[in-house]
Amino acid sequence: MAQKRFQAPRGTRDLLPEDLVLIRHLERTAHRLAASYHYLEIRPPLFEETRLFQRSLGESSDVVEKEMFTVPRRGRSQDPGEAFTFRPEGTAGVARAYVEGGFAARAPLQKWYYLGPMFRYERPQKGRERQFSQFGVEVFGAAGAAMDAEVILLCLRFFQALGFGEQLEVRLNTMGDPEDRDRWREALKAYFEPLLDGRCADCRERFQRNVFRLLDCKVAACQEAIAAAPKLRPLLGAESGRHFEEVLAGLQALGAKVVEDPGIVRGLDYYTRTVFEVHYPPLGARSALCGGGRYDGLVAEMGGPPTPGVGFAIGLTPTELALKELDLPPKADLADLKDALKPQIYCVALGEEDRAETLALTTELRDAGLTGIELDARGKSFKAQLKEAGKRGVHWACLLGSEERASSTVVVKDMQEGGQEAVPRAEISAWFFQRQAAASTGAALP
RNA sequence: GUGGGUAUAGCUCAGUUGGUUAGAGCACCAGAUUGUGGUUCUGGGGGUCGGGGGUUCGAGUCCCCUUACCCACCCCA
Numbered sequence: 001m002a003q004k005r006f007q008a009p010r011g012t013r014d015l016l017p018e019d020l021v022l023i024r025h026l027e028r029t030a031h032r033l034a035a036s037y038h039y040l041e042i043r044p045p046l047f048e049e050t051r052l053f054q055r056s057l058g059e060s061s062d063v064v065e066k067e068m069f070t071v072p073r074r075g076r077s078q079d080p081g082e083a084f085t086f087r088p089e090g091t092a093g094v095a096r097a098y099v100e101g102g103f104a105a106r107a108p109l110q111k112w113y114y115l116g117p118m119f120r121y122e123r124p125q126k127g128r129e130r131q132f133s134q135f136g137v138e139v140f141g142a143a144g145a146a147m148d149a150e151v152i153l154l155c156l157r158f159f160q161a162l163g164f165g166e167q168l169e170v171r172l173n174t175m176g177d178p179e180d181r182d183r184w185r186e187a188l189k190a191y192f193e194p195l196l197d198g199r200c201a202d203c204r205e206r207f208q209r210n211v212f213r214l215l216d217c218k219v220a221a222c223q224e225a226i227a228a229a230p231k232l233r234p235l236l237g238a239e240s241g242r243h244f245e246e247v248l249a250g251l252q253a254l255g256a257k258v259v260e261d262p263g264i265v266r267g268l269d270y271y272t273r274t275v276f277e278v279h280y281p282p283l284g285a286r287s288a289l290c291g292g293g294r295y296d297g298l299v300a301e302m303g304g305p306p307t308p309g310v311g312f313a314i315g316l317t318p319t320e321l322a323l324k325e326l327d328l329p330p331k332a333d334l335a336d337l338k339d340a341l342k343p344q345i346y347c348v349a350l351g352e353e354d355r356a357e358t359l360a361l362t363t364e365l366r367d368a369g370l371t372g373i374e375l376d377a378r379g380k381s382f383k384a385q386l387k388e389a390g391k392r393g394v395h396w397a398c399l400l401g402s403e404e405r406a407s408s409t410v411v412v413k414d415m416q417e418g419g420q421e422a423v424p425r426a427e428i429s430a431w432f433f434q435r436q437a438a439a440s441t442g443a444a445l446p
Numbered sequence: 447g448u449g450g451g452u453a454u455a456g457c458u459c460a461g462u463u464g465g466u467u468a469g470a471g472c473a474c475c476a477g478a479u480u481g482u483g484g485u486u487c488u489g490g491g492g493g494u495c496g497g498g499g500g501u502u503c504g505a506g507u508c509c510c511c512u513u514a515c516c517c518a519c520c521c522c523a
Contacts, residue, residue, distance in 0.1 A: 007514080062521050066447080089523085118523080123447080125517065134523060202520065213521085267522065291523065315523025350481055382481065390483040401481060415483070 011122075011130025021337040022323065023133075026316055029161050030115055030135040037154050039113040039137055044093035046117065047071075051081040056092040056298060058269030060209060063088045067120040069130075086119035090136040090313055091270070091295065098140050099304035108141035108307065127286055127318045137292075138311035140299065145246030148274045148294060148310050152247075153254055155278055155290050155312050162319070163328035164280055170251060171261035171277045174244040175212075176236050178272060178297060185211055187230040195225050212265040231262070240273050247274055270295040274310065283322050290314040344372030345432065346389035346415075350382050350401030358400045361410065361428070365398075368429040370436060390415055396432070 008014060015023060034041065050070055057064050069086040076082040087093050094112060103110050115135045124130060137154060139147055152170055159168055175181055188211040196204055199214075203222050206214040215226055233241070251258045266275045275293035283289075292312025299307035323329060345365060349358040362375045374394070376385045389397045399411040399420075410428050413420035423431050 010514080067521085120522080122521075123519095124515090125519095128522075132523065136523095205520085285518095288523075313523060318523055348482085383483075384476090386483040388483085397483080399482070403481080411482090413482075420482085 009130070011124035011128075013129065017341055021334055021341070022320055023316065024337055025329065025334055026135070026162070026319060026323075027115060030113070030158065033154065033158055033161060034113040034137070037111070037150070039111045039139075039154075042094060042097060042112040042114055043116065044087075044090075044097050044114070046119075047084045047086045048093050048096065049081075050083045050085040052092050052096055052302075053085055053088060054081060055301060056095065056268075056270055057089070061268055063120065063268070067122045069119045069121050088120045089118055089268075090114050090116075090134055091138060091298070091311060094136075094138045094311075095140075095295075095298050095302055095309065098138075098307075099299060099302045103140065104299065104305045104307050110140045111137075112139075113137045127315075127321050129317060133316040134313045135316060136311060136313035138309060140307055140309045142310070143296065143308040145243050145250055145274075148243075148247040149250035149254065151292065151310050151312060152251060152276055152278075153256060155292065155314065156256055158314065159278065159280070159289060159319075162323060163330055163333075164322075164326075166257075167281055169257040169259055169279050169281070171264050171279055172244075172248060172251070172258050173261055173264035173275050174232065174236070174240065174273050175265070175271050175275055175293070176232055176273065177240045180232065180236050180240055181272075183235045184230070184232045187235065188212070188214070191230050192225070198225065210265075210267070213267070216263045216265060243273055266291060266293055270298045270301065272296045276312075280322065283325065286318060286321070289319060289322065340372070342372070342393040342395075343374035343389075344394065344436065345370065345374070345396045345398060346385075346392070346394040347373070347375040347398045347400065348382065348385045348389065349376065350399065354400050354402070354405070357405055358398075361398060361400060361425075365429060365432065368433070370429065370432050398428075 031041075050068070053068065054064050059065070068088055070080065070083045071085075072078070072083050094114060098104070098110060113136065115133065117131050117133050119131055121130060122128070135158070137151060139151060152172075156168060156170065176184065189207070192199070192207055192211065192214060196207060199207070199222055200217065200219045203214050203217050203219070206217070214222075215229065217223070217226060236244070248258060248260070261277075264275050264277055271293045273294040273296065276291070277288050278290040279287040280289055281287050290312055292310075294308070294310040296306075296308040298309055299305070347358045347362045347365075349355045358375055362373055365373045372394075374389075374392075376388065380388060386397060394415055397413045397415055399413060404410055404422070404425075407422075408425040409422040410425055411420055412423050412428075412431070
């Protein structure tokens with residue numbers, strides 16, 4: 001490049017019309033499913049006070065420590081907590097909205113979902129971007145295991161609706177209540193401390209930052225030590241132990257494939273009790289499609305009354321990649337969105353003197369409520385207009401010349417079948433309505 | 447933050463042991479006699495070979511630096 005050209009910032013990408021076929025299908029699947037479970041949409045701002053994330057995700061979490069997109073506030077101190085940060089995840093903002101809106105007092109049970117962009121300043125790689133979208137769900141005010149199961153099932157159904165098959169599985173674990181967790185953390189620290197010399201560099205680092213994550217190390221030499229590490233289950237309080245069993249039983253009763261996985265340790269501080277991921281093993285290394293769990297202390301942490309919560313977040317990009325890899329969803333599911341990329345009707349002017357009338361015809365069809373109506377925008381010749389229509393895959397071309405004007409008709413040419421017929425000018429909209437309705441085009445509108 | 451890979455037209459790529467005005471396919475634009483597309487044919491626009499420095503009579507082709515992107519690790523959606 002001779003001149004340095006502009007380019008999309010690292011870790012971002014342009015979602016072009018073609019890309020949006022699949023993405024919009026993901027989005028509408030999310031909306032439909034949420035409606036079916038009666039979760040209502042919420043749209044918090046894309047940025048929040050930095051301290052909100054520091055508080056909820058935990059100061060020592062990777063996200064807060066090195067992945068936040070933060071902008072200083074004008075005229076404020078340099079204190080980082082005073083700044084704004086583009087949301088790195090959805091739960092904190094939604095929980096803040098719950099507290100700020102006073103829902104705990106007036107309508108404590110709220111089932112919400114959101115769909116939109118998140119931002120993390122990290123090194124991009126396949127399926128990981130600095131701006132990415134998530135579909136997430138948060139339920140406040142329901143403490144019972146039944147709600148954990150409902151949320152997890154909803155997550156599962158989302159992937160099933162997209163065509164993922166039998167191999168979908170839920171990996172379930174519990175982090176216990178805060179007291180359980182504290183006891184476990186101490187036990188792990190005490191256990192690993194004398195063994196640190198034999199651990200990999202990453203594990204020594206994890207020991208300092210977050211012992212729990214040491215349990216998920218893949219290095220062979222660490223595996224044995226991990227296998228013998230203290231387990232949470234014996235330390236679990238009676239209540240949280242029973243809760244875990246109930247979630248497990250509840251999911252199994254609904255026919256979900258669930259495996260217990262002690263390696264599931266979420267990186268954010270706010271999780272309590274249930275933590276889970278949804279995996280699709282055929283995807284290999286990137287089989288994790290969704291992560292979530294219970295966060296009973298979060299609302300209180302934010303200054304609201306003690307209120308239980310549970311939710312999940314699904315990354316749309318990994319899902320998108322997985323769908324492409326698996327050649328899903330079924331083509332028929334995308335047909336309407338794909339069709340919408342092509343004009344349905346292309347109005348063609350025979351000569352220069354026919355352009356005004358062609359524009360009038362185009363406008364009439366558009367005003368009538370038909371979709372996908374186009375005409376030449378570049379002063380092309382008659383032949384070139386037809387060529388253009390053919391190239392763009394239009395269904396019908398409306399030909400308008402002196403003969404048609406004289407007889408008040410329009411020649412409608414079927415660009416796919418090849419035939420053509422003269423339709424009275426006055427009946428043209430109705431003529432198309434009959435056929436478009438039959439083809440049920442326009443269903444792709446948002 | 448760590449490690450590795452790549453960088454030639456809008457896209458996918460050729461460019462021989464360094465040597466005349468850097469090529470192809472696709473895409474794009476315009477034509478092939480007066481009112482009809484998708485095939486075919488002809489012509490056309492478009493790259494100073496990511497950027498900078500060096501070696502050389504001469505570098506897209508060798509060396510160094512740099513930037514961007516990609517992949518993996520960490521972590522995560």
